[in-house]
Amino acid sequence: MIEALFNYFNQEYVIRALVDVGSMTLFFVGFFGLLTQRHLLKIFMSISVMEIAIFLFFIGSIFNKTYTAPILGDGHTAFVTMNDPIPHAMILTAIVIGMAVFALGVSFAIEYYKLTGKTDINDINEMREK
Amino acid sequence: MSSIYFVALPLLFGFATPLLQKFGKNGVAYASTGMQVGLFLLALYLMATSFWAVEIISINPPLGISFVLNRASLLFVFLFTLLMMLFSFYYLGLRKTDPFPSENKFFILINMVLASSIGLVLSSDLFNIYVFFEIAGISAYILSAYHKTPKALEAGLKYLLTGMLASVFLVFGIMLVYIHLGTLNLAVVSQTFHTLPFNMKMLISLLLFIGFGFKVEIFPLNFWVTDVYEGSSSLINSLFSAIVVKAYLFVFFHIIYLAMPASDFAPFLLMTGAVSMLAAEIIALKQTNLKRVFAYSSLGQVGLIFAVLSLENSAAVAAGFFIVIAHSVAKMMIFLSITSIEREHKSVDIATLKELNSPFLTVMIVLSMLSLLGIPLLAGFVGKFLALKSFAMSGEFVVLGVIIVASLIESIYYFKITGNLFEKGERRRRLSLSKSQKSVFVTLAVLLVVLGTLPWLFSGYIQDASLSMVDTESYVNLLMGGLK
Amino acid sequence: MNFKRDIATRTYSGFAIAALLILTILNILLQIGPPDIQRAGDQLLAMSADDGVANAVTSVVVYFRGFDTLGEIAVLFIAALGIGLMLSAHNRTTHEESNYILKKASRMLFPMIMLFGVYVMIYGHLSPGGGFQGGVIVASGVLLLLISREEFEVPHSVISALETFAGISYVLIGLIGLLVVDKFLGNFLPNNISQMGMLFSGGVIPLIYIVVGIKVGSEMSMIVQNLIQRSDDD
Numbered sequence: 001m002i003e004a005l006f007n008y009f010n011q012e013y014v015i016r017a018l019v020d021v022g023s024m025t026l027f028f029v030g031f032f033g034l035l036t037q038r039h040l041l042k043i044f045m046s047i048s049v050m051e052i053a054i055f056l057f058f059i060g061s062i063f064n065k066t067y068t069a070p071i072l073g074d075g076h077t078a079f080v081t082m083n084d085p086i087p088h089a090m091i092l093t094a095i096v097i098g099m100a101v102f103a104l105g106v107s108f109a110i111e112y113y114k115l116t117g118k119t120d121i122n123d124i125n126e127m128r129e130k
Numbered sequence: 131m132s133s134i135y136f137v138a139l140p141l142l143f144g145f146a147t148p149l150l151q152k153f154g155k156n157g158v159a160y161a162s163t164g165m166q167v168g169l170f171l172l173a174l175y176l177m178a179t180s181f182w183a184v185e186i187i188s189i190n191p192p193l194g195i196s197f198v199l200n201r202a203s204l205l206f207v208f209l210f211t212l213l214m215m216l217f218s219f220y221y222l223g224l225r226k227t228d229p230f231p232s233e234n235k236f237f238i239l240i241n242m243v244l245a246s247s248i249g250l251v252l253s254s255d256l257f258n259i260y261v262f263f264e265i266a267g268i269s270a271y272i273l274s275a276y277h278k279t280p281k282a283l284e285a286g287l288k289y290l291l292t293g294m295l296a297s298v299f300l301v302f303g304i305m306l307v308y309i310h311l312g313t314l315n316l317a318v319v320s321q322t323f324h325t326l327p328f329n330m331k332m333l334i335s336l337l338l339f340i341g342f343g344f345k346v347e348i349f350p351l352n353f354w355v356t357d358v359y360e361g362s363s364s365l366i367n368s369l370f371s372a373i374v375v376k377a378y379l380f381v382f383f384h385i386i387y388l389a390m391p392a393s394d395f396a397p398f399l400l401m402t403g404a405v406s407m408l409a410a411e412i413i414a415l416k417q418t419n420l421k422r423v424f425a426y427s428s429l430g431q432v433g434l435i436f437a438v439l440s441l442e443n444s445a446a447v448a449a450g451f452f453i454v455i456a457h458s459v460a461k462m463m464i465f466l467s468i469t470s471i472e473r474e475h476k477s478v479d480i481a482t483l484k485e486l487n488s489p490f491l492t493v494m495i496v497l498s499m500l501s502l503l504g505i506p507l508l509a510g511f512v513g514k515f516l517a518l519k520s521f522a523m524s525g526e527f528v529v530l531g532v533i534i535v536a537s538l539i540e541s542i543y544y545f546k547i548t549g550n551l552f553e554k555g556e557r558r559r560r561l562s563l564s565k566s567q568k569s570v571f572v573t574l575a576v577l578l579v580v581l582g583t584l585p586w587l588f589s590g591y592i593q594d595a596s597l598s599m600v601d602t603e604s605y606v607n608l609l610m611g612g613l614k
Numbered sequence: 615m616n617f618k619r620d621i622a623t624r625t626y627s628g629f630a631i632a633a634l635l636i637l638t639i640l641n642i643l644l645q646i647g648p649p650d651i652q653r654a655g656d657q658l659l660a661m662s663a664d665d666g667v668a669n670a671v672t673s674v675v676v677y678f679r680g681f682d683t684l685g686e687i688a689v690l691f692i693a694a695l696g697i698g699l700m701l702s703a704h705n706r707t708t709h710e711e712s713n714y715i716l717k718k719a720s721r722m723l724f725p726m727i728m729l730f731g732v733y734v735m736i737y738g739h740l741s742p743g744g745g746f747q748g749g750v751i752v753a754s755g756v757l758l759l760l761i762s763r764e765e766f767e768v769p770h771s772v773i774s775a776l777e778t779f780a781g782i783s784y785v786l787i788g789l790i791g792l793l794v795v796d797k798f799l800g801n802f803l804p805n806n807i808s809q810m811g812m813l814f815s816g817g818v819i820p821l822i823y824i825v826v827g828i829k830v831g832s833e834m835s836m837i838v839q840n841l842i843q844r845s846d847d848d
Binding site: 013016017020021024025027028031032035036061062069070071072073078079082084085086087088089092093096097100101103104106107108110111 | 624625628629631632633635636639640643644647648653654655656658659660662663668669670671673674675679682683685686689690692693696697700701740741742746830837840841
Binding site: 034040043044047050051054057058061062086087090093094097098100101102104105108109111112115116124125126127 | 257260261264267268271272275278279280281283284286287290291293294295297298301302305308309314357360361
């Protein structure tokens with residue numbers, strides 16, 4: 001019984017559907033948070049969740065389950081039948097950049113809170129609106 | 131001679147600033163300005179010798195990253211280095227009386243803006259463009275919130291939130307391109323993009339449009355711009371509207387020309403640009419804050435540039451380049467003038483202009499507004515005239531009408547401002563500008579007048595530049611051949 | 615009442631908009647799966663055999679796409695600069711003494727964390743890891759110290775010197791590559807394939823990654839210290 005379940009989930013199209021649906025659900029959660037939350041830090045967190053969802057989607061789409069990790073060792077001596085290393089590099093860069101901008105945003109929010117005591121995004125109206 | 135110096139040197143300067151601090155209080159300022167003068171001279175030399183090249187970084191394209199310096203990108207590199215150099219000279223004059231706090235960080239940030247804007251224009255790799263996008267963005271967010279007043283922090287927060295959102299969609303689009311086309315190089319994308327199924331093409335285009343749309347400041351996605359301009363200091367606004375936005379425009383249309391030439395998206399882009407201009411000019415009528423008025427004016431001109439560049443033929447692109455140059459020079463003049471006015475009068479309300487007592491600044495402001503409007507004998511006229519001609523030749527008469535109506539509306543509030551400048555009333559004491567600041571204004575004014583009265587001196591180069599931008603075949607051959 | 619209804623409308627409309635967008639995207643994604651094509655990464659994988667580096671991801675991050683890594687370093691640098699500008703760590707008041715267990719355990723753990731971080735940095739080209747990962751581990755060690763000791767402050771001049779040195783050396787390595795092999799960030803140190811798997815292999819790649827590690831470690835430590843500051847009116 002477990003065997004059959006395992007074999008079912010190991011098929012290509014099931015894995016692809018799981019990756020797509022799963023990462024898009026996470027993206028939905030983040031986007032929903034972005035649209036409805038009002039606290040500044042929660043908005044930052046929602047955008048962060050959206051970013052993570054996209055990285056998950058990317059890695060899941062490129063992944064080939066018959067290949068192994070792109071590194072020599074454990075008996076591998078040649079760069080064949082290995083997964084694509086470019087997505088790893090891209091996501092590494094994107095994670096660091098996302099984290100840097102997030103930290104900067106948090107510092108803006110902290111400083112703004114120290115000066116005015118406001119964290120609700122609807123209350124931020126220092127400038128006269130048109 | 132290598133185009134990498136334009137990006138590597140400001141980066142090196144930024145990293146090395148704590149060392150340069152040891153050379154006294156003015157060390158960083160003079161080193162930064164000196165380096166920018168050097169870069170400008172390099173750009174001038176490259177333009178004079180009609181240099182073009184593909185600069186290979188690490189490995190050959192199409193597998194690696196490369197910088198393509200053709201006439202179009204060289205034009206923009208020249209424009210950016212020139213404006214940044216003039217900006218530094220103005221600041222050298224300003225810092226004698228009103229230096230920015232933590233000045234060394236300020237110099238690092240403006241050099242990062244320069245490096246990333248030039249990198250955006252030169253790069254030929256999608257993910258590299260994303261990285262430069264982020265560098266430009268993050269320097270801009272900090273510059274926006276630099277003075278740490280509640281207004282500035284609000285501006286910084288708004289800019290940062292919309293920027294983060296833009297990056298999310300842009301990364302999504304780039305990742306989809308890699309999954310389905312297997313490449314990140316613009317030349318290969320150009321060759322294979324049309325083979326995608328229609329659904330995926332639409333999705334990727336939509337994602338890239340949203341990602342770039344926030345930064346290119348077109349209609350539905352530019353709600354954040356005016357608040358950011360009002361909250362940041364006017365000195366920074368001049369950088370934003372003269373350099374940063376133009377870099378994003380160039381990249382956006384570069385990608386469009388390469389990946390989707392003559393597509394069905396062109397009418398949509400055209401309409402978006404026209405609507406953007408009209409909406410911005412109408413809303414500008416009710417503004418009383420100088421920074422907001424000129425922010426809306428910027429949005430309007432950017433809408434015009436967007437509309438004219440979406441026509442995708444060489445004449446239209448040449449018109450677009452003319453408008454870009456004229457607008458950048460004029461906006462830099464205006465925002466630098468507002469900086470001086472704000473320093474003296476401590477307020478940026480339009481009514482403050484009645485108290486302005488500086489014939490020099492009055493002439494400068496009126497000159498730049500006339501250029502933006504499109505009065506003959508100034509640079510803006512050439513650009514607008516060529517743009518209207520392109521619209522007429524493509525048969526887009528509705529857009530032509532919209533642009534003319536928007537320009538008329540623009541003239542209303544420009545005349546209101548001019549009226550305030552010349553109104554008889556009580557004047558404060560005379561506003562004095564240092565010599566370096568005056569020379570900056572004079573240089574910019576001379577540029578406007580020369581471009582306006584003798585356009586044929588430059589039109590040859592700008593025609594070549596626009597040809598090389600629209601000519602995707604040679605771009606692709608250049609990169610696939612991997613020449614140096 | 616009005617307030618509750620406001621929140622309800624916003625929540626429902628947000629849900630509807632988000633669901634609409636996501637469902638259209640999901641539809642398109644499910645219809646068109648990832649095609650089975652030869653991607654740029656596969657060709658780079660084959661090329662990395664000539665590099666002499668065992669970890670293909672490292673050779674992609676540092677060498678084939680080294681310019682993106684330089685840009686990423688610039689972003690981190692500017693972010694640390696901005697956070698330092700916004701929250702200066704000057705007003706740090708003493709707070710309660712931290713837990714006894716924390717204090718004693720951190721004395722044991724800190725050297726091990728630092729050692730592990732440095733190991734990950736240096737062996738980045740042989741085993742999974744590298745400059746970014748090692749730098750973050752080092753910064754977490756610094757965070758441990760900041761939490762467990764009240765008067766600990768990362769010495770600003772040391773961090774600044776390390777960061778400057780690392781940043782300048784990265785760009786200089788690139789420029790030297792430009793002058794020597796005519797490509798910015800080209801590999802100009804010897805990198806025989808026979809050396810693959812040894813510590814000194816891959817030419818300029820482990821050097822760059824160590825420099826990246828130093829920079830990331832020092833910048834993350836500065837960010838962490840600035841964010842942990844407490845002010846008087848807390």
